[in-house]
Amino acid sequence: MEPRARAGKNVGKETFPAKDISNLLYAYGDVPDPLPETVKVMDEILSEFVTGISFEACAHANTAKRQKLKFDDFEFALRRNPEYLGKVRTMVDKRIEISKMRKAFHHDDDAVIKDTRPNAAAAAAAAAGVSEDLLDDFEDDADVMDTVRNAGKHNKKKRKNAPA
Known part of the structure; x- marks a missing residue:
């Protein structure tokens, strides 16, 4: 129909x-x-x-x-109707731009945390205009989060092996 x-x-x-x-x-x-x-x-x-x-x-x-x-x-x-078409194209362009920005934000975030070369973190912080104290606090927070994630994984293993 x-x-x-x-x-x-x-x-x-x-x-x-x-x-x-x-x-x-x-x-x-x-x-x-x-x-x-x-x-x-x-x-x-x-x-x-x-x-x-x-x-x-x-x-x-x-x-x-x-x-x-x-x-x-x-x-x-x-x-x-060029008005509707323009509005739809603008919305789609904004959606694509936002998704690219989200990917770039998460990608740069991980690069600053995981890069362990000497002075690499400080160079990245200086390029971003972030003080080294703030960067140290950020790395400490990342270490705490890694510890929390790993603690959860160990508990899951214990639960699987626990007798019923």
Whole structure:
């Protein structure tokens, strides 16, 4: 059955939580507690919009002989509205940038802790603008965490070998 025909069965039923829709309306200038009729109409509009975009994206994926949707399918579905397309691209770019920053942060964190060459930690701290005292405290915290992790592993071994 076509997705739009399936969506027709839910007409009159709420798709999104009413509180979310009223918060959305308030964010765009409506009163804090909108009328229930306004919330219902907005729910139908949003449901129809999401269903329509999803249907177009699915049709594009089917034409490309794919069963799974990709971001390109949604780009194709939003190609007629450059404002929506720009907002979606911006959100995806931000998400990619945040994930890269998280990976870089964790990677640099481990490098400072595990690098045991003489003056390597001090050089890394100086490059980052961190005092050596703070770095020493950080290394002490890392040693404590390693001890805690290792203590948990020993307890698990003891539990496995313990008689039932």
